[in-house]
Amino acid sequence: MRWFEIALVVLTLFTGLVWLLDKLWWRKQRESRAGLLEAKEPVLVDYSRAFFPVLAAVLCLRSFVAEPFRIPSSSMMPTLLIGDFILVNKFAYGLRLPINNHKIVEIGEPERGDVVVFHPPQYPKQDWIKRVIGLPGDTIAYRDNTVYINGEALRYVDGGRYVGKGRGAEATGAHLLFEQLPGRPHPVLERDDVPFFMQGEGEWQVPPGYYFVMGDNRDNSEDSRFWPDGMHFLPEENLRGKAFLVWMHWDGSAGGVDFDRIGSDIP
Known part of the structure; x- marks a missing residue:
């Protein structure tokens, strides 16, 4: 089970970091380049934003509950x-x-x-x-x-x-x-x-x-x-x-x- 624990921690940190960077910087840069057009969200950001809360919840439950x-x-x-x-x-x-x-x-x-x-x-x-x-x-x-x-x-x-x-x-x-x-x-x-x-x-x-x-x-x-x-x-x-x-x-x-x-x- 140790490999699963390591993978879960790595994926949670990675998706959380991608979501945070997008929220603080990347989204603003996309919107400024797009102008009046709707800025398209990268697939990596979309998946990270969707999976991070789930991974974080599983990690917390599994580690502390x-x-x-x-x-x-x-x-x-x-x-x-x-x-x-x-x-x-x-x-x-x-x-x-x-x-x-x-x-x-x-x-x-x-x-x-x-x-x-x-x-x-x-x-x-x-x-x-x-x-x-x-x-x-x-x-x-x-x-x-x-x-x-x-x-x-x-x-x-x-x-x-x-x-x-x-x-x-x-x-x-x-x-x-x-x-x-x-x-x-x-x-x-x-x-x-x-x-x-x-x-x-x-x-x-x-x-x-x-x-x-x-x-x-x-x-x-x-x-x-x-x-x-x-x-x-x-x-x-x-x-x-x-x-x-x-x-x-x-x-x-x-x-x-x-x-x-x-x-x-x-x-």
């Missing part, structure tokens, strides 16, 4: 499925400039359990989505498929065996559990057939200005547990926004549109 994203992987199953199209609140954690993501207005900070879109530190040009588990100053541990926050183990409610569909059918048979994260209970998946060394066990101290994030599909998520040494935590400046709504779902291998998911809140 809400931005659409598509879920390409299974790392957030069962909360988010492959083929979900989601909306991300762009002002929940402060207003940020497009392209460079620099924060210009402080508004809020992530809360434990938020599902966030961000630039991972090891792949700064990509957009990833995970759940905030650890806040600055927390001690997070993961042992025996259990999350510990500041020494306290989270409680889990058994939901039976998960049945996937479409591109998520490979998760069929995984344990469906409801993780009782304080203030934000949510479903997670765990598998029995994952080797011990892939489970991402360990303990981490979250430094100030950083967050510890995990996918809900615990055995199929490249999250903070597996990031390279020195990069286990998500920097605050890499946040893009808070995911809050599924506005469309399309999975061709499951029959196309799933109308039941449209309009679903993201827990």
